[in-house]
Amino acid sequence: MLGASALSLSACATGFPTKVSRYQAMPAPQGQSFVVVPMDARNMGGLEFSRYAEQVSQAMQAQGYARASSVNDATMVVQVGYKVDDGNLAVVEDPFRYNRYDPFYRGFYGRPFYSRYRYYGPRSAFYWGWDDPYWYSPFGDPVRTYTYYKSELDVNIRRKADNASLFEGRAQAKSATDNLGTIVPNLIEAMFTGFPGRSGETVRITVPPERKVKG
Numbered sequence: 593m594l595g596a597s598a599l600s601l602s603a604c605a606t607g608f609p610t611k612v613s614r615y616q617a618m619p620a621p622q623g624q625s626f627v628v629v630p631m632d633a634r635n636m637g638g639l640e641f642s643r644y645a646e647q648v649s650q651a652m653q654a655q656g657y658a659r660a661s662s663v664n665d666a667t668m669v670v671q672v673g674y675k676v677d678d679g680n681l682a683v684v685e686d687p688f689r690y691n692r693y694d695p696f697y698r699g700f701y702g703r704p705f706y707s708r709y710r711y712y713g714p715r716s717a718f719y720w721g722w723d724d725p726y727w728y729s730p731f732g733d734p735v736r737t738y739t740y741y742k743s744e745l746d747v748n749i750r751r752k753a754d755n756a757s758l759f760e761g762r763a764q765a766k767s768a769t770d771n772l773g774t775i776v777p778n779l780i781e782a783m784f785t786g787f788p789g790r791s792g793e794t795v796r797i798t799v800p801p802e803r804k805v806k807g
Contacts, residue, residue: 607798610782614761614789618749621656627666628652631673631746641672644776648672648747651784668758669750674779676743676770683737741770745779759788763797 628645635641648670649659660666742764749759763779782797789795 607800608765608778608782609796609798610763610765610779611794612761612763612782612785612789612797613794614759614783614787614791616759616761616788616791618758618788623658624667625658625660625665626652626668626670626749627660627663628670628672629663631671631748640773643773644672644674644780647777647780648784651780651787654784655787663752667752669752671746671748671750673746674744674772674776676741676767676772676775679739679741679770681737682740738768740766740768742766743770743772743775743779745776745783747783761789 626649628648630636630638630641630645652670653659657668663669743766745763747759747761748757750757761783763783765775765779765782767775769775778799781799785797785799786795
């Protein structure tokens with residue numbers, strides 16, 4: 593059994609990896625204002641969208657842009673869309689299944705992780721992010737199957753005066769959950785890390801887990 597210190601080290605090393613692509617011609621902040629709207633008009637005024645819109649607004653304000661009270665008052669329109677698929681089945685062959693010296697073999701029942709739900713333990717109902725390298729079985733099983741979900745966040749920013757595109761961004765991740773309330777905030781944080789980024793560049797950004805507050 594792993595000690596508490598080992599669990600803590602593993603937890604600190606785990607985050608939410610995403611793949612982020614951005615194209616941008618963003619102006620330097622000089623008093624421009626913005627408003628956040630959904631790409632899907634059906635989400636306008638929805639409570640769930642409002643939560644994500646608030647996070648995007650705070651990220652834009654952190655960049656030096658001003659929040660407008662309405663579309664009429666804004667100089668830029670920020671369009672936000674998000675989705676998660678219906679799930680995918682992964683079949684993975686364990687390359688260590690015949691190797692008793694594999695570091696995951698002896699007494700290691702699942703790789704510990706650290707989630708926003710403050711849970712220490714083997715991988716279960718949370719997420720791993722993009723291209724997780726720990727899909728192999730610690731029990732020596734030849735083949736394991738997993739269900740994972742692909743999620744995506746799209747952010748487009750346009751200048752309202754002439755509808756010119758200023759920013760087009762996409763953040764993608766794979767997860768063990770399809771809960772948008774868990775996934776989307778992490779995708780937003782990844783999108784605005786290093787914002788607006790180099791135009792045409794795709795980068796991998798890991799959102800760090802929240803630190804556990806000691807009592």
